[in-house]
Amino acid sequence: MNILFYAKGTAALPPHIVLEEIGAPYEVRRVDFAANEQQSSDYLEVNPRGRVPALVTPDGILTEAPAILTYLGQTNPEAGLIPSDPFTLARAQEFNSYVCATVHVAHAHRVRGHRWTDDAAAIESMKSKVAQNMTDCAEMMQNHFLRGEWVLGDNYSICDPYLFLACRWIIADGANIDDFPALRAHYDRMLARPAVAKVLPLHE
Structure with missing residues (x-):
């Protein structure tokens, strides 16, 4: 199951929408920027850049919205969200x-x-x-x-x-x-x- 780390007002919104469109089970975990959680040692193990989104997948961790969107589209082709051409x-x-x-x-x-x-x-x-x-x-x-x-x-x-x-x-x-x-x-x-x-x- 995919786990999306997100924060309010960030580029984590598009992957979150796509996860919901796909319909497969997933989890979301909020990173509280106001509390500087993005710089915590636990989160830096997920994304050393201290930013969101980050997606924990069965294949490993992905960061950067375009890469995450492509991965979600290609691993869920039945959803029809990514071109095959x-x-x-x-x-x-x-x-x-x-x-x-x-x-x-x-x-x-x-x-x-x-x-x-x-x-x-x-x-x-x-x-x-x-x-x-x-x-x-x-x-x-x-x-x-x-x-x-x-x-x-x-x-x-x-x-x-x-x-x-x-x-x-x-x-x-x-x-x-x-x-x-x-x-x-x-x-x-x-x-x-x-x-x-x-x-x-x-x-x-």
């Missing part, structure tokens, strides 16, 4: 990599500026750019990556919970998601999914 799978990886490497980093400049500098003025300067940077990310996701009702077109996939998280960040960071009607419609469709309704309260 190599090119479409590459497109899924392209999107998930963009969220991980660009959108997440842009968002982190508002809430975790201390990762880049100890200068308080520089941290405030970074924060002032976040809304615009997230607006730019929203434009890219709507106009380049979103290929239909779902990220990959007609079929819901491991990419859609990740876009849902990105939209939550867009809203929290002061960008106007209503300027991007395709993203807004996707966000509302995600809110209507039973799996999202079940896990979301644990992440807020």
Whole structure:
């Protein structure tokens, strides 16, 4: 059985949604960032980087949301959440990599500026750019990556919970998601999914 370590407001939300969509038994364990549990010796044995998500699987421990999403999709093919076609799978990886490497980093400049500098003025300067940077990310996701009702077109996939998280960040960071009607419609469709309704309260 898979065990997901998560914390509120983090990239653990998409794997949690996918675990619920799959329907196989799993457990979740909250890591309390306010109590600095991510730096405890017990948790650092799970993830030496002290971050979430981390997924304990029968095959070993995985970290980083794109890797976890891919693993869950490929080990549960009956759920139909990951493409079997190599090119479409590459497109899924392209999107998930963009969220991980660009959108997440842009968002982190508002809430975790201390990762880049100890200068308080520089941290405030970074924060002032976040809304615009997230607006730019929203434009890219709507106009380049979103290929239909779902990220990959007609079929819901491991990419859609990740876009849902990105939209939550867009809203929290002061960008106007209503300027991007395709993203807004996707966000509302995600809110209507039973799996999202079940896990979301644990992440807020």
